[in-house]
Amino acid sequence: MEVQPITDFKEIAPVYTKYQGQFSPQPAFIELDCRNGRLRAEYDSEIGGAVPMYHYLNLTIRWSIPPEASASSIEKLFKNQSFLDRCDTILDGFEEVSDGSNTVGRYSDAAQEAIEEAEELIKEEITILDVCEPEEWLLLAIT
Numbered sequence: 001m002e003v004q005p006i007t008d009f010k011e012i013a014p015v016y017t018k019y020q021g022q023f024s025p026q027p028a029f030i031e032l033d034c035r036n037g038r039l040r041a042e043y044d045s046e047i048g049g050a051v052p053m054y055h056y057l058n059l060t061i062r063w064s065i066p067p068e069a070s071a072s073s074i075e076k077l078f079k080n081q082s083f084l085d086r087c088d089t090i091l092d093g094f095e096e097v098s099d100g101s102n103t104v105g106r107y108s109d110a111a112q113e114a115i116e117e118a119e120e121l122i123k124e125e126i127t128i129l130d131v132c133e134p135e136e137w138l139l140l141a142i143t
Contacts, residue, residue: 003032003087005078006040013129014074015043016067022047025067030074030122032061032087034094034105039087041074043067058105061090063119066128073127083121089114 015028026043033039033054044050054060065074077083093111096103107115 001037001091003039003084003091004037005084006038012071013068014071015041015065015069016129017043017045018067019047028065028067028069029062030065030077031055031063032090033059034061034091035059035096037087037091039078041065041069057102058107059096059103060105061115061118063122065122065126068128068130069126070129073125077122077125080121080125083118083125086114086118086121090118 016025018025026045026047028041028043030039030041035054055062090107090111093108093114095106097106098104
């Protein structure tokens with residue numbers, strides 16, 4: 001299986017979302033779906049950080065990133081051959097097995113090591129933007 005990065009970002013800070021009435025933005029992550037190789041950056045759409053069943057069952061790998069991550073740094077990461085090689089190692093070391101009641105993901109030792117190495121590359125590559133809410137811009141304009 002081959003890693004398939006999704007990079008059709010239409011915004012400068014594509015994983016930044018702050019719901020009305022909330023004090024902070026939603027958590028964001030990079031996710032590798034080990035069932036199909038899809039690699040994407042996204043925010044958690046549930047308030048309170050609910051986890052989808054496929055992730056709970058270890059069928060995907062998620063790495064946390066700051067919600068203010070820039071689209072250009074995510075795109076750069078998704079083109080970084082060292083990062084993509086780690087993702088390939090994860091996919092190569094992934095298998096779906098039954099735990100008696102569910103299909104779950106299991107990872108080889110090499111895949112586990114690649115998961116940790118990928119996390120370090122993410123920390124090195126992701127840059128953060130200063131994101132302002134519209135009301136913050138209005139306050140700056142009148143002062």
